[in-house]
Amino acid sequence: MSNKTKKETKKQAAAQPPYKLMSLRTGKLKDWSAGIPAVAKSIENLLKQKTLVRGGKALFKMNQFDGFDCPSCAWPDPDDERSPIAEYCENGAKALAEEATKKKITPLFFKENSVYELSQLSDYEIGHLGRISEPMYLPKNGTHYQPIRWEDAFTKIAEHLNKLESPDEAAFYTSGRTSNEASFVYQLFVREFGTNNLPDCANMCHETSGFTLSSITGTGKGSVTLNDFYDTDIVIIIGQNPGTNSPRMLSALKKGKDNGAKVIAINPLPEAGLLGFRDPQSIKGVLGKGTDIADLYLPVSINGDLALLKAIELLLLNFEKEHPGKVFDQDFIKNKTTGYEEFIKEIEDYNFDELASASGISGEIIQEAAEMLAYKNRIIVCWGMGVTQQPNGVEILREILNLLFLKGSIGKPGAGSCPVRGHSNVQGNRTMLINSRPSKAQLDKLEEVYGFNPPREHGHDVVDTVKAMHQGKVKVHFSMGGNFLSATPDTNYTAHAMRQLDLSVCVSTKLNRTHLIHGKEALILPTISRSEKDIVNGELQFITTENAMGVIESSKGMLEPVSKHLINETHIVCRMAKATLGTKSVIDWDRYMNSYDAIRDAIEKCIPGFDNYNQRIREKGRFYLPNSVREGNFQTKKYGNRVPFSITSLPENSLAADEYLMATVRTHDQFNTTIYGLDDRYRGVYNERRVIFMNKKDIEKGGFASGDKVDIYNYDDNIERIAPLFIIVEYPIPEKNTVTYFPEANVLVSIHNTVRGSNMPASKHVKIKIKKHNPDNL
Numbered sequence: 001m002s003n004k005t006k007k008e009t010k011k012q013a014a015a016q017p018p019y020k021l022m023s024l025r026t027g028k029l030k031d032w033s034a035g036i037p038a039v040a041k042s043i044e045n046l047l048k049q050k051t052l053v054r055g056g057k058a059l060f061k062m063n064q065f066d067g068f069d070c071p072s073c074a075w076p077d078p079d080d081e082r083s084p085i086a087e088y089c090e091n092g093a094k095a096l097a098e099e100a101t102k103k104k105i106t107p108l109f110f111k112e113n114s115v116y117e118l119s120q121l122s123d124y125e126i127g128h129l130g131r132i133s134e135p136m137y138l139p140k141n142g143t144h145y146q147p148i149r150w151e152d153a154f155t156k157i158a159e160h161l162n163k164l165e166s167p168d169e170a171a172f173y174t175s176g177r178t179s180n181e182a183s184f185v186y187q188l189f190v191r192e193f194g195t196n197n198l199p200d201c202a203n204m205c206h207e208t209s210g211f212t213l214s215s216i217t218g219t220g221k222g223s224v225t226l227n228d229f230y231d232t233d234i235v236i237i238i239g240q241n242p243g244t245n246s247p248r249m250l251s252a253l254k255k256g257k258d259n260g261a262k263v264i265a266i267n268p269l270p271e272a273g274l275l276g277f278r279d280p281q282s283i284k285g286v287l288g289k290g291t292d293i294a295d296l297y298l299p300v301s302i303n304g305d306l307a308l309l310k311a312i313e314l315l316l317l318n319f320e321k322e323h324p325g326k327v328f329d330q331d332f333i334k335n336k337t338t339g340y341e342e343f344i345k346e347i348e349d350y351n352f353d354e355l356a357s358a359s360g361i362s363g364e365i366i367q368e369a370a371e372m373l374a375y376k377n378r379i380i381v382c383w384g385m386g387v388t389q390q391p392n393g394v395e396i397l398r399e400i401l402n403l404l405f406l407k408g409s410i411g412k413p414g415a416g417s418c419p420v421r422g423h424s425n426v427q428g429n430r431t432m433l434i435n436s437r438p439s440k441a442q443l444d445k446l447e448e449v450y451g452f453n454p455p456r457e458h459g460h461d462v463v464d465t466v467k468a469m470h471q472g473k474v475k476v477h478f479s480m481g482g483n484f485l486s487a488t489p490d491t492n493y494t495a496h497a498m499r500q501l502d503l504s505v506c507v508s509t510k511l512n513r514t515h516l517i518h519g520k521e522a523l524i525l526p527t528i529s530r531s532e533k534d535i536v537n538g539e540l541q542f543i544t545t546e547n548a549m550g551v552i553e554s555s556k557g558m559l560e561p562v563s564k565h566l567i568n569e570t571h572i573v574c575r576m577a578k579a580t581l582g583t584k585s586v587i588d589w590d591r592y593m594n595s596y597d598a599i600r601d602a603i604e605k606c607i608p609g610f611d612n613y614n615q616r617i618r619e620k621g622r623f624y625l626p627n628s629v630r631e632g633n634f635q636t637k638k639y640g641n642r643v644p645f646s647i648t649s650l651p652e653n654s655l656a657a658d659e660y661l662m663a664t665v666r667t668h669d670q671f672n673t674t675i676y677g678l679d680d681r682y683r684g685v686y687n688e689r690r691v692i693f694m695n696k697k698d699i700e701k702g703g704f705a706s707g708d709k710v711d712i713y714n715y716d717d718n719i720e721r722i723a724p725l726f727i728i729v730e731y732p733i734p735e736k737n738t739v740t741y742f743p744e745a746n747v748l749v750s751i752h753n754t755v756r757g758s759n760m761p762a763s764k765h766v767k768i769k770i771k772k773h774n775p776d777n778l
Contacts, residue, residue, distance in 0.1 A: 015485075015491055015492055015495035015517055016491055016492075016744075016747065017121070017122040017123055017513075017744075018120055018121075018122065019690075019724050019725045019777075019778045020122075020725075021688065021690060021709075021725060021727065022678060022687045022688045022689075023687055023688070024685070024686070024687060024688035024691065024707075024727050024729075025685075025686040025687055025688075026684050026685060026686070026729060027681075027684040027686065028684055029270070029272070029682070029683060029684045029731075029732075030272040030681065030682045030683075030684070031270075031272060031275045031276050054100050054102065054559060057558075057559075058096055058100050058531050058558060058559055059093060059096060061531075061558050062092060062096060062531070063077050063092075065621045065622075066556070066621075067555075067556065067558065068530050068531050068555045068556055068557050068558065069424055069425075069530060069545045069553060069555035070092040070095065070096070070424055071092075071095045071096065071099060071177055071424055071529065071530045071531070072089075072091050072092040072094075072095040072423075072424060072671055073089075073091070073092070073245065073246045073247075073248075073421075073422060073423070073424060073671070074176070074246075074421040074422065074423060074424050074425070074426060074427060074547050074548040075246040075248045075249050075420070075547070075548060076225075076226045076547040076548060076549045076551055077547070077551075077553070078226065079225075079226065079227065089247035089248045090247060091244070091247060091668075091671050091676075092248075094669075094671070094676040095671060095674070096531060098127070098128075098510065098674070098676070099131070099509055099510075099529035099530070099531055099532075100529075100531055100559060101130055101131060101562070102130075102562070103128075103129065103130030103131065104130045104131050104132075104133045104562060104563060105129050105130050105131065105132050105133060105510075105511060106133050106134070107133075107134055107136070107146070107147040109129075110136055110144055110145040110146065110147075111144060111146070113144075114143045114144050115138065115142075115143060115144065115145065115516050115518075116143065118511070118516055119513075119516040119517075122675075123486065123512070123513060123673070123675050123743065124675040124677070124678060124689075126511050126512060126513065126516075127510060127511070127512065127674055127675055127676075129510070129511050130510070131509055131510060131526070131529075131562045131563065132508060132509065132510060132511060132524060132526040133526065133562065133563035133565055133566075134147050134526065134563065134565040135147070135148050135149070135150055135153050135523065135524065135525050135526060135565070136148065136523070136524040137152075137153065137156070137521075137522070137523055137524075138518060138521060138522040138523075139521060140520050140521050145515075145522075145524065148523070150567065150575070153523055153525060154575050154576050154578075154579040154580075155579055156503070156521070156523065157476075157478070157503070157505060157523065157576055157579065157580065158576070158579040158580040160475075160476050160502055160503040160521075161193065161476060161580050162580060164475060164476065166194075166195075167193050167194030167195040167197075167455070168194075168195045168197060168457075168459070168473075168474075169473065169474055169475045169476065170193070170195060170197060170474065170475070170476040170477070170478070171195075171197040171198075171199060171459075171460055171465045171468070171469070171474045171476070171477050171478070172186065172190045172195075172197060172198055172199075172478045172480070173198075173199050173200060173201075173462070173465070173477065173478065173479045173480065173482060173484055174186065174198065174199075174200040174201065174429050174434045174480045174481070174482075175200075175201050175423065175479070175480060175481030175482030176200075176201050176202075176422060176423020176424060176425050176426030176429060176481075176482075177423060177424060177425060177481050177482075177530065178425060178429060178434075178480050178481055178569060179425065179428075179530075179543035179544065179545060179555070179569065179570075180425065180428045180431070180432050180543065180544045180545060180546065180552070180603065181543050181544065181570055181596050181599045181600065181603075182480070182543070182568070182569035182570045182572075182573060183425075183428065183429045183432035183433075183434050183480075184432045184433070184599060184602065184603050184606075185570055185573045185574060185577075185589075185592050185599060186434070186480055186569075186573045187432060187433045187434050187435075188446070188450075188587065188602075189573055189574075189576065189577040189580075189581075189587075191443075191446065191452075191454040191455060192450075192452055192454070192577070192581060192585060192586070192587060193577075193580060193581065194455055195455055195459055196435075196436055196437070196438060196454075196455050196457065196458055196459030197436060197459035197460045197465065197474070198434050198435060198436045198459055199436060199459075199460055199461050199462040199464075199465045200426070200429055200430070200434050200435075200436075200462070201422070201423060201426055201429075201462075201482060201487065201672075202426050202427075202429065202430055203436075203461040203462035203463070203759070203760060204462055204487055204488070204760060204761055205385055205388065205389075205421070205422045205423075205426070205760075206385075206388055206419050206421055206422070206426070207388070207461070207755075207758040207759070207760045208387070208388035208389070208393040208394055208397060208755050208757070208758040208760055209222075209383075209388055209397065209419035210430065210758075211394060211757055211758040212393075212394050212397040212398060212401075212757070212758075213397070213401075213417065213419070213629075215636075216398060216401050216636070216643055216644065216646070217401070217410075217417075217629045217634055217636065217643055218628065218629065218634050218635035218636045218637075219627060219628055219629045219635075220430070221419075221427065221550055221627060221629075222416065222417045222418045222419050222548065222549065222550075223410055223411065223416035223417045223418075223627060223629040223630045224380055224415075224416040224417065224418045224549065224630070225549050225624070225630070226252055226549060228380060228413060228414050228415065228416065229252040229253065229255065229256045229261075229380065230252070230255050230256055230259060231256070231259060231378075231413065231414050232256055232261050232378045232379070232380050232414035232415065233260075233261060233262065233376040233377070233378040233379060233414065234261065234262050234263070234264065234372060234373060234376050234378070234379045234380070235253060235256060235261060235262075235263050235264070235379075235380045235381075235382060236263075236264045236266065236379065236380070236381045236382065237263065237264070237265050237266065237267075237274060237294075237382045237383075238266040238267070238305060238381065238382070238383045238386070238387060238400070239266070239267065239305065239383050239384050239385065239386020239387035239388075239764075240267070240382055240383055240384030240385075240386060240387075240420050241267065241269075241271040241273060241274065241384065241386075241665070242273045242274070242382075242420070243271055243272050243273015243274065243277075243668070243682060244271070244273060244666060244667070244668045244682065245384060245420070245422070245666070246420055247273065249382075249420065250273055250277040250293065251277075253277070253293055254277055254291045254293075257291060257292075257293070258291075262295045262296075262372055263293055263294050263295050263296075264294070264295065264296045264298065264369055264372065264373075265293070265294035265296070265297045265298065266298045266300050266305065266308065267297075267298075267299070267300065267386060268299060268300060268301065268302055268386075268663070268733055268734055268737055268739070269299075269665075269683075269693070269731070269732075269733055269739060270297060270299065270732055271682065272682035272683075273293070273682070274293055274294050274297065275292070275293060275294055275297070276290050276291065276292055276293055277290055277291045277293055295372070296365070296368055296369055296372065298361050298365055298366070298369060299360070299361065299732075299733075299734060300359055300360055300361055300734075301359065301360030301361075301653075301661075301734040301736075301737055302661045302663055302734070302737045302764065302765060303390050303391075303392070303651055303653050303661065303764075303765050304358055304359035304360045304361070304653075304734075305359075305386075305387060305390070305396050305399075306392065306395060306396050306399055306648060306650055306651065307355045307356075307358035307359040307650055308355070308359035308361060308366065309396070309399040309400065309402075309403060310347065310350055310355050310399065310648075310650070311350075311352055311355035311356055311359060311363075311366050312366060312369055312370050312373065312403065313347050313399075313402065313403060313406065314347055314348075314350055314352055314355065315352070315366065315367060315370035316328070316370055316373065316374060316406065317344065317347055317348070319370070319374045326375060327374050327375065328406050328407065328408075329377055329406070329407055329408025329409075331408070332405070332408030333405065333406070333408070336405075336408075336411075336632070336634065336641070336642055336643060337405050337642055337643050337644070337645060338639055338642045338643070338644050338645070339644045339645040339646075339647075340645055342645070342647065343402065343645035343646070343647065346647050358650060358653075360734045373407070376407075377407045377408050377409050377412075377415065378409065378412070378413070378414035378415045379403075379404065379407055379409040379415050380409075380414070380415060380416055380417075380418055381400050381403070381404060381409075381416075381417060381418065382418040382419075382420050383397070383400065383418070383419060383420065384419075384420050385422075385763075385764060386663070386764055387400075388419075388755070388758075388760060389663075389755065389760060389761065389762055389763045389764040389765070390755065390762060390764050390765050391651070391753070391754070391755055391756060391762040391765050392648075392651050392755075392756060393755045393758065393760070393762075394755060394756060394757040394758060395646075395648040395649065395756075396648075398646035398648055399646070399648050400417070401417070401643070401646070402645055402646055402648075404416070404417065405643060405645060410629065410632075411629060411630065411631060411632025411633070411634075412632065416629070416630065417629075418548075418549075419548070420548060421547075421548035422672065423672065424545060424547070425545040425546060427546050427547070427548060427550070428544075428545050428546030428552075431546055431607065431625070432603070432607070433446075433606075433607070436458060436459035436460055436461045436464075437458045437459070437461075438454075440456075443456060445605075445606050445607075446606060449602070449605050449606050450586055450587060451586050452586050460474070461759055462488060462761075463489075463751060463754055463759050463760075463761065464759070465477075466488055466490075466493070466494050466497050466751060467497075467751065469497035469498065469500055469501060470493060470494075470496060470497035470500065472500050474501070475500075475501060475502045475503070476501065476502060476503045476504075476505075476519075477498070477501050477503075477504050477505070477519065478505045478507075479504075479505065479506045479507065479508075479514065480507050480569065480573075481507055481508065481569075482514075482673075483512040483513060483514050483672075483673040483674075484498075484506075484514045485498060485513050485514040485517045486512065486513050486514065486673040486743040486746070487672065487673050487743070488746070488761070489746055489749035489750065489751055489753070489761040489763060490721075490746070490747070490749055490750055490751040491743070491746045491747040492721075492747060493751050494751070495517045498514075498517045498518060498519065499517070499518075499519070499520075500519075501518075501519030501520065502519055502520050502521065503519050503520070503521045503522070503523070504518045504519035504521075504522045504523075505522070505523045505525065506522075506523070506524050506525065507525045507526075507527050507569060507572055508524055508525070508526060508527070509526065509527060509528075509529050511524075512673070525572055526563070526565070526566050527566055527567065527568060527569050527572060528557070528561050528566045528567070528568050529557070529559075529562075530543075530555060530557060531557050531558065531559050532557045532559045532560065532561045532562070532566075533557045533558065533559065533560060533561065534556075534557055534568050536568075536571075536593075536594060536595075536596070537594055540556065541556075541568075541596050542554045542555060542556040542596070543555050543556075543596065544600070544617055546625070550624055550625040550627055551622050551623070551624055551625075552610075552617065552622060552623055552624075552625060553617075553621060553622035554617050554618075554621050554622065570592065570593065570596070570599070571593055574589040574590070574592050574593040575589075575593070577589050578590075597614050600613045600614050600617070601613070601614065608626070609625040609626045610625075655736055655767065658702075658769050659736075659767050659768065659769055660694075660698065660736050660737065660738045660767075660768050660769070660770065661736060661737050661738065661765060661766070661767060661768075662692075662712070662737075662738045662739070662740060662745065662748065662766040662767075662768045663737070663738075663739050663740075663763070663764040663765070663766070664739075664740055664741065664742040664745045664746065664749070664763045664764070664766070665739055665740075665741060665742070666741065666742065667679070667680035667683075667685070667689065667741055668680050668681060668682050668683075669681075670741075673742075673743055675689070680741075683731070685729060688727065689741050689744055690725055690726045690727060690741075690744055691726060691727045691728075691729045691740070691741070692710065692712060692726045692727070692728055692729065692738050692739070692740050692770070693729050693730075693731035693733055693738060693739040693740075694728055694729070694730065694731065694733070694738050694770075695730075695731070695732075695733050695734065695735045695736075695737065696730050697735055698735055698736065698738075699728060699730060702770060704728055704770070704772075705728070706728055706729060706730040707727060707728060708727070708728045708772070708773075709725060709726070709727060709772075709773035710726050710727075710728060710770050710771060710772060710773055711723065711724045711725065711726070711770075711771050711772075711773050711774055711777050712724075712726055712740070712745070712748060712768050712769075712770055713748075713768060713769045713770075713771065714748040714749075714750065714766060714767065714768050714769075715767075715769070716750035716752065716753055716766075716767070717750055717752055719750070721747055721748050721750070722747075722777050723740075723744065723745050723747050723748050724773065724774070724777035724778055725773055725777070725778065726740065726773075738768065738770075742763065745766075746763070748766055748768060749761055749762070749763050749766055750766075753765070753766065
C-alpha cells in the first residue's frame with residue numbers, strides 16, 4: 001500500500017468509529033418506562049463516572065428554583081411545587097454524571113495519544129474519557145494536540161478571522177446548551193464581525209417547526225403551557241418518543257390522564273414511553289402497575305402521517321355534516337381563519353380507503369381516532385423529529401394546524417400546538433437572535449442600540465455551511481458546543497468539508513469526534529459546565545435559559561469547576577471579540593465580561609418580552625415570554641389576525657422491490673450524539689448499536705434471518721453510500737420500514753436530502769438497500 005493510500009485510509013477511518021460489533025443481546029420489548037430501573041440507572045451512571053458524592057449532591061439542585069437547569073432536554077419544570085427528591089429524569093441524571101465526573105483529560109493524555117489513535121475509539125469510548133482540563137491546539141500537519149495559553153488561543157483565532165477576504169468565509173455554530181447571555185454576546189460579536197453565518201442545532205431538529213408556525217400563526221413557538229396538559233381532553237403525540245427523548249413529559253401526561261385526558265400515539269415503533277409509565281416518585285409507580293399512557297396507538301408507516309391526518313379530517317367532516325356545528329368550531333373558523341371553503345373542497349376529493357392505505361393503518365383504527373376527537377375541542381398536538389425530519393415535514397405540520405383550526409383547538413386553555421424541543425436552551429438560542437435568517441426588525445434594533453450596521457444578507461444554516469466548507473468557501477468554523485461532525489448528515493461528505501478548513505475551533509466540556517476531524521489547524525477551548533460555579537470578580541453568577549414552552553428561568557451552578565483552567569462561554573466570546581475587533585469595536589466587551597446583569601440589560605433593549613429582565617428573574621426565578629398565539633391573537637403578515645387553512649399534497653412514497661425506507665433514531669442510552677451506554681433496554685437491545693430494525697415479513701422476503709450481518713446502501717445523487725456491518729433485529733415495525741441509530745447511520749443521509757422549506761436534513765426518510773455483509777466494505 002502506498003504512503004498516499006495509507007494516509008487516505010487513516011483519514012477515512014478517522015471520519016467514523018471503527019466498524020466493529022459488540023456481543024448483541026436481545027430481550028423482550030418493554031411496554032412501560034421509568035420506574036425502579038430508571039432510578040437504578042441514574043445511580044449506576046454516577047458510579048461509572050466516579051462522582052457519586054459530587055454528582056449526587058448536584059442532583060438535588062437540578063431543576064430546583066435555587067439550582068441549575070438540566071443540561072439535557074428542554075421539557076419545562078412545574079410552575080409551582082417541585083419534588084425535592086427527583087425533579088429530573090434518568091437521562092438528565094446521565095447528562096449530569098458526565099459533566100460532574102472527576103475524570104479529566106490533561107495535556108499529558110494528548111501527548112501520549114495522537115489524533116489518529118483517538119479516532120480509532122468508538123464514540124462511546126471517546127465520551128467517557130472525562131472532562132477536558134486545558135485549552136489545546138493542533139498545529140498544521142500536527143499529530144498531537146498540545147497545550148496553549150488562553151491569550152494565544154484568542155490571538156490565533158483573531159489572526160485567522162482577520163485574514164479572511166470576507167467575513168462570510170467564517171461560520172459560527174451554536175449548540176442548545178449555550179446560555180441566553182452567552183448566545184446574545186456571541187451573535188453580537190458575529191454580526192459586528194460582519195456575517196449572518198450562524199448555523200445552529202435547531203437547523204437539524206425543529207427548524208421545520210419554527211418555519212411553519214411563524215408563517216402560519218405568526219409565532220415560531222408552540223402555544224401551550226405545561227398546565228394545559230393537566231386540564232385537556234386529548235393529547236395527540238405524533239412522531240415523538242417521550243420515554244427516551246423527554247421522559248419528564250410522561251409525568252405531565254400522567255397528571256392529565258388522572259384528570260380525564262385521553263392520549264393518541266402515532267409512531268411507526270411501539271415505544272415503551274407511549275404505552276406505559278411507572279412514576280419513580282410515587283409508591284404506585286414503584287410498586288404497582290403504573291399508568292397506561294396511550295389510549296389508542298396508530299402504527300403509521302414512515303411518511304404516512306399526512307395521509308393519516310387527511311383521513312381523520314375526512315371522517316370529521318362527515319361527522320360535521322351529520323351534526324352541523326357539533327364537530328367543527330364554526331365560530332373560530334368564521335372569525336379567526338381564512339381559506340376554509342377551499343380546504344373543505346380539497347378534503348372532499350380524497351378517498352378514505354386510499355388515504356388509509358397510504359398511511360399504513362387500518363380504516364377501523366382511524367375511525368376510532370376520529371370518534372375520539374369528534375366532540376372534543378381541548379386538543380393538544382405534540383410532535384418531534386419524526387415529523388420535522390420528513391422531506392414534506394412543513395406540509396405535515398400545516399396539516400396538523402389544519403386539524404387544530406377545524407376544532408378551534410388553539411389559543412385557548414388545554415389546547416394548542418406543542419413542538420417538543422430537544423436540547424435545553426435551543427429555543428433560547430433562537431430568541432437570542434442565533435439565526436442565519438434574522439428579520440429586518442431584529443437587525444434594525446441592533447443597529448439602533450449599538451450604532452453599527454449589521455449585515456443584511458441571510459447567512460448559512462447547517463446544511464449550507466457544510467456545502468460551503470466542502471467548496472472551500474468557508475475557511476474558519478467555530479463551534480459553541482455540540483459535536484458538529486456527528487450531528488450533521490452525510491458523514492464522509494461533512495468530514496471532507498471539515499478538512500478543507502484553515503481553522504476549526506470547538507468550545508467543549510468533553511472530547512468528541514469533531515475534535516478529531518478538524519481543519520488544517522484546530523483549537524479546543526474547554527468551558528465550565530452548567531452545574532459548576534461561574535464566578536466573576538469573586539461573585540457567583542447565574543445564567544438564564546428558555547424552556548420549550550417559552551419560560552425564562554435562572555440557573556446557578558453549585559459544583560467546583562473540574563479544572564482551574566476553565567473559563568465560561570461568555571468570557572470566551574468577549575475575549576475572542578476583543579482580540580479580533582480590537583479598537584474598531586463599538587461594544588464595551590469588558591463590561592459584558594464583568595457583568596451578566598449588563599448583558600441582560602442589553603437583551604432587554606434589543607429583544608421584546610424582556611422588560612425588567614434583571615428584576616423579574618430575581619424575584620421569581622422565572623417568567624413567561626409573551627406568546628400572542630397562546631392568547632388567540634394571530635399576527636401573520638399576509639392575513640392579519642387570521643390563520644390560513646393550507647392545501648397540501650400527498651407524498652409519492654413508491655419503492656423498488658429491493659428498497660426500504662429508513663429512519664434514524666436515538667437509543668435510550670443516548671442524548672443527541674452523546675452515547676451514555678450501549679443498551680436500548682426499552683426496545684430489548686443490549687450491548688450493541690449497529691443494528692437495523694426490520695419487519696419479520698421483510699426479513700423473510702429479503703432472504704435474511706434475524707441476527708444476520710448486513711451492509712446498508714443509499715444511492716441518492718447517484719452516489720453509493722455504505723454503512724457496513726449492521727445486525728438485523730426483528731421488530732414490530734410497518735413493512736418496508738426500517739430504523740437505525742444515529743450517528744452510526746448518518747453516513748447514509750445525503751447532504752441534499754432535505755426538508756422542503758426549512759432545509760433540515762430529512763433523516764427520517766432515507767431510501768436504502770440491504771445486502772449481506774461484505775467484509776471488503778470495512
